[in-house]
Amino acid sequence: MAMANPKNYFSSNFKLGILGGGQLGKMLLYETRKFDIHTIVMDASEDAPCKIACNEFVLGDLMDFDAVYNLGQKVDVLTIEIENVNVDALEKLEREGMKIYPPTKALRIIQNKAKQKLFYVDKGIPTADFQRFAYKSEIEDSISNGGMKFPFVWKAARFGYDGQGVNVVRKLEDLNGLPEGECITEELVDxxxxxxxxxxxxxxxxxxxxxxxxxxxxxxxxxxxxxxxxxxxxxxxxxxxxxxxxxxxxxxxxxxxxxxxxxxxxxxxxxxxxxxxxxxxxxxxxxxxxxxxxxxxxxxxxxxxxxxxxxxxxxxxxxxxxxxxxxxxxxxxxxxxxxxxxxxxxxxxxxxxxxxxxxxxxxxxxxxxxxxxxxxxxxxxxxxxxxxxx
CATH class of the missing domain: 3.30.470.20 (ATP-grasp fold, B domain)
Structure with a gap:
């Protein structure tokens, strides 16, 4: 891993890694350029918005263990601009002394909406009532058994963003076409x-x-x-x-x-x-x-x-x-x-x-x-x- 003097970030050998090359990363780079902080960005798209503004651009899949781990080897601090990244690789880097922010412990909870909701309940943080399902088919069973009422909000446990992976379900047919995997349903909050x-x-x-x-x-x-x-x-x-x-x-x-x-x-x-x-x-x-x-x-x-x-x-x-x-x-x-x-x-x-x-x-x-x-x-x-x- 690269090493630099603590807090000597500006016009120095310090390297900041950013996982994700979208618009959030691009706007983050306005600030690193202002401070003259050296950045290495990884994204799966050759046309990532970040590409024009970082010091080094690495083409790589954010969910790929080796790609994420290898990027971590090149930088002093690693951050994200999107949650959908390989946390196993980040955990290995963290164990090896790498500075990763947000820490992987927080990222693991946030990455999965079911874990996130259970965490709020555990910590007494107010949130909408919800149910967790391993498969979408279990929702239909719950409805037919009277365990759930329409309308409710369906959310995919993983990989939802920008309105994707969130649907209001008002009738049984609204479940058609939704992904089969782990999900949560929430009461529709007024x-x-x-x-x-x-x-x-x-x-x-x-x-x-x-x-x-x-x-x-x-x-x-x-x-x-x-x-x-x-x-x-x-x-x-x-x-x-x-x-x-x-x-x-x-x-x-x-x-x-x-x-x-x-x-x-x-x-x-x-x-x-x-x-x-x-x-x-x-x-x-x-x-x-x-x-x-x-x-x-x-x-x-x-x-x-x-x-x-x-x-x-x-x-x-x-x-x-x-x-x-x-x-x-x-x-x-x-x-x-x-x-x-x-x-x-x-x-x-x-x-x-x-x-x-x-x-x-x-x-x-x-x-x-x-x-x-x-x-x-x-x-x-x-x-x-x-x-x-x-």
Missing amino acids: FKNELSVIVARSVSGEVKCYPVVEMEFHPEANQVEYVICPARIDTKVAQKAQETALRASDALQHVGLLAVELFQTQDDRILVNEVAPRPHNSGHYSIEASYTNQFEQHIRAILDLPLGDTRSKVAGIMVNLVGAEGHTGDVVYENMEEILRLGGVTPHIYGKKQTRPFRKMGHVTIVNEAITEARRIAQQVKETIKVISK
Whole structure:
């Protein structure tokens, strides 16, 4: 393994490894370049967005034991931008003294939604009622025996992301076509708001919390359309949301960022939906709106540097740019000039050359002194820009 002097990260021989080369990694690299930290990124795609910004790019499957283990041999600290990685390889590296953040113990729990839910129950962290199934066929047995009622939410235990692997089941036929393997079912929570809190925890245990954000979802794609910071909620609810996120963070003892997705119920209870141990879509607003954006904060946390100020300088709203329905192929961003004429608008294009329906292709941040005005402009952006194919 490469060796470097402790904390001599800048313009030095220190090497940071990143598993995953998508847009989260690309935005993480804005910060490593700012600090002149040498990076080695591994991804399975030759066209990974990270490729243009890292010092070294390795083509490799993140689920392949040898590929992950070999990358670990080349770096001083290893982090992730996606949870779906080979944890067995990471555990071996960790046993050999490699610094891996988030630690594999936290990653093992988070990687599997069934384990994650059982962990919350074990730690007394509020979450929606759920049942765990080894096979999808067991759900049908449970329904016919009266053990389950419609509607409920089905979630694959592994490999779900961006609305994939999550379905609302309202009738028996809705189970058709869903994967057969391990899964959980959850009661359909009657919520007022979907919220998110990002918690940063450094190697030596310094902890900081970002403001609560509110997420507005696309009704069909089950993807976030808008992230609104600060959330338009009562102060007491915001406090409870942050406290719940901090409890989850403390229980998991992660290092780096933990994005905690929450439900605010009709009677203002706060339930943990799920967590992600990395930079997160709900923190993108922070690039323009915060004193310390989430990506810089992740770097600070995993390198055990002092954590930055998590407060917002200004209200921020993030609009996801996803591929338009009916469009697959070479991407075209229509009406970009029109949105650039609007005040406080910053587009981020992820570098994916091919679009397809609902694929995350970029995001736009709108900052404004007033949250209502930011939300109005965000709507205008959403209605104007189109992600289509040639």
